[in-house]
Amino acid sequence: DARVTQTPRHKVTEMGQEVTMRCQPILGHNTVFWYRQTMMQGLELLAYFRNRAPLDDSGMPKDRFSAEMPDATLATLKIQPSEPRDSAVYFCASGDTSSTDTQYFGPGTRLTVL
Amino acid sequence: GQNIDQPTEMTATEGAIVQINCTYQTSGFNGLFWYQQHAGEAPTFLSYNVLDGLEEKGRFSSFLSRSKGYSYLLLKELQMKDSASYLCAVKRWDSNYQLIWGAGTKLIIKP
Numbered sequence: 001d002a003r004v005t006q007t008p009r010h011k012v013t014e015m016g017q018e019v020t021m022r023c024q025p026i027l028g029h030n031t032v033f034w035y036r037q038t039m040m041q042g043l044e045l046l047a048y049f050r051n052r053a054p055l056d057d058s059g060m061p062k063d064r065f066s067a068e069m070p071d072a073t074l075a076t077l078k079i080q081p082s083e084p085r086d087s088a089v090y091f092c093a094s095g096d097t098s099s100t101d102t103q104y105f106g107p108g109t110r111l112t113v114l
Numbered sequence: 115g116q117n118i119d120q121p122t123e124m125t126a127t128e129g130a131i132v133q134i135n136c137t138y139q140t141s142g143f144n145g146l147f148w149y150q151q152h153a154g155e156a157p158t159f160l161s162y163n164v165l166d167g168l169e170e171k172g173r174f175s176s177f178l179s180r181s182k183g184y185s186y187l188l189l190k191e192l193q194m195k196d197s198a199s200y201l202c203a204v205k206r207w208d209s210n211y212q213l214i215w216g217a218g219t220k221l222i223i224k225p
């Protein structure tokens with residue numbers, strides 16, 4: 001049963017600390033997306049990779065957020081320094097452009113910045 | 115601009131039928147997705163339409179009219195577990211095939 005996995009599932013940290021979230025896309029998928037979801041904003045695209053190359057990170061605050069894909073099995077999203085307004089659920093999703101490119105979501109990381 | 119509209123909230127009765135509408139104004143249309151999201155969980159894929167018409171999948175059906183910029187998700191024989199948010203998303207070929215997401219429709223099922 002192929003699934004997107006994310007770690008950690010929950011993270012509580014203090015303002016100013018570094019936060020790293022990890023995602024393992026479904027094996028064979030070549031697109032990876034990072035989203036942030038809050039009650040007020042809904043789903044916001046932060047970063048998008050295709051074949052490990054970044055295609056769009058215009059939705060990401062550049063001064064504190066960074067996203068990378070060191071290899072095909074790992075995507076990371078880092079926040080440094082974190083702020084209370086970063087509190088949200090962060091989802092990773094993966095897809096396969098050789099088919100419909102349906103995005104399959106991981107369980108998310110619930111981040112709370114105090 | 116790019117825009118997707120869905121009702122914010124709908125209420126329906128267990129066993130009944132409900133239709134959730136989605137209208138969109140986007141460039142580069144390349145398909146429309148429906149996702150279900152239970153509270154505290156991740157969105158899960160329900161359906162994909164790229165051609166006009168109705169796609170049926172069990173109790174759920176999805177319809178698309180590209181000329182009208184309109185889609186709906188039809189849920190039959192409603193069950194309590196169908197209480198969730200339903201997200202409409204449009205794929206755009208002119209934006210690296212990214213999805214534009216609607217804000218979602220919260221569906222409340224009453225016994």
